[in-house]
Amino acid sequence: MKVVIGHLYADLMNIYGDRGNIIALTRRAQWAGVEVEVRNLALGQTLDPREYDILFVGGGQDREQSLIADDLQKVKGGSIVEAVEDGAVVLAVCGGYQLLGKYFKTGEDVVLPGIGLFDAWTVAGNRRCIGDAVVECSFTGERRTLVGFENHSGKTYLGPAARPIGKVLHGFGNNAEDGFEGAVYKNAYGTYLHGSILPKNAWLTDHLIASALRRRYGQNIVLPPVDAGLEERAHRAVIARIRGRGKMNTGAI
Numbered sequence: 001m002k003v004v005i006g007h008l009y010a011d012l013m014n015i016y017g018d019r020g021n022i023i024a025l026t027r028r029a030q031w032a033g034v035e036v037e038v039r040n041l042a043l044g045q046t047l048d049p050r051e052y053d054i055l056f057v058g059g060g061q062d063r064e065q066s067l068i069a070d071d072l073q074k075v076k077g078g079s080i081v082e083a084v085e086d087g088a089v090v091l092a093v094c095g096g097y098q099l100l101g102k103y104f105k106t107g108e109d110v111v112l113p114g115i116g117l118f119d120a121w122t123v124a125g126n127r128r129c130i131g132d133a134v135v136e137c138s139f140t141g142e143r144r145t146l147v148g149f150e151n152h153s154g155k156t157y158l159g160p161a162a163r164p165i166g167k168v169l170h171g172f173g174n175n176a177e178d179g180f181e182g183a184v185y186k187n188a189y190g191t192y193l194h195g196s197i198l199p200k201n202a203w204l205t206d207h208l209i210a211s212a213l214r215r216r217y218g219q220n221i222v223l224p225p226v227d228a229g230l231e232e233r234a235h236r237a238v239i240a241r242i243r244g245r246g247k248m249n250t251g252a253i
């Protein structure tokens with residue numbers, strides 16, 4: 001089996017080690033015996049939605065976001081939506097996540113249009129949401145936690161057609177108001193969590209790879225188990241640090 005990963009705007013959208021997500025996807029897929037091809041998708045490059053199994057876009061500041069907003073409108077947006085409707089996997093972090101929603105209104109009141117994949121919109125806030133975050137999720141059917149590092153001023157609000165990735169146990173999440181983080185639509189995931197997120201959350205990495213394989217090779221595909229001992233230690237270390245400060249919203253984990 002093989003997965004083709006499209007790394008969108010790798011040179012522009014890559015903060016807090018977002019590229020680590022590509023490395024985690026590649027390594028864990030290879031360790032499970034899956035062949036991997038990574039293709040960079042830069043400004044101006046088109047993409048054939050049927051060729052890609054996983055698309056990734058990282059975070060970036062307003063300047064980079066305005067460049068990619070234009071490219072998303074003119075070149076790639078339609079193909080990304082088509083790929084997701086066909087079951088492709090997407091992971092979008094922070095600035096990338098914001099532009100997969102309907103729009104991002106910057107601090108200068110400039111409205112950067114998004115592609116509307118998520119029923120969500122973002123407005124620049126007047127404080128930065130920065131620090132470690134822990135999110136409780138159940139979209140795989142099992143109760144799990146995600147840990148990551150967020151740094152954004154944008155506040156994202158979800159409309160009725162979007163569901164969040166999970167509930168914030170520590171940190172700010174989408175808007176520091178409603179207690180939710182991220183957005184999910186089909187196999188597309190938007191999140192504020194850098195970290196990079198996938199190396200610290202191997203269960204999500206494996207879920208993305210398995211979802212991509214099932215779309216291409218059939219629903220009964222099971223990803224062979226791959227040791228995640230180190231990743232789980234990194235995950236637990238973040239949770240322990242926050243609990244140690246007495247800062248977790250719930251004692252449940």
Ligand code: GLN
Pocket residue numbers: 015058059060061062065093094095096151152153154155
């Ligand atoms: N400019 C956006 C914000 O601060 C995105 C930042 C980021 O991707 N880290 O909300």
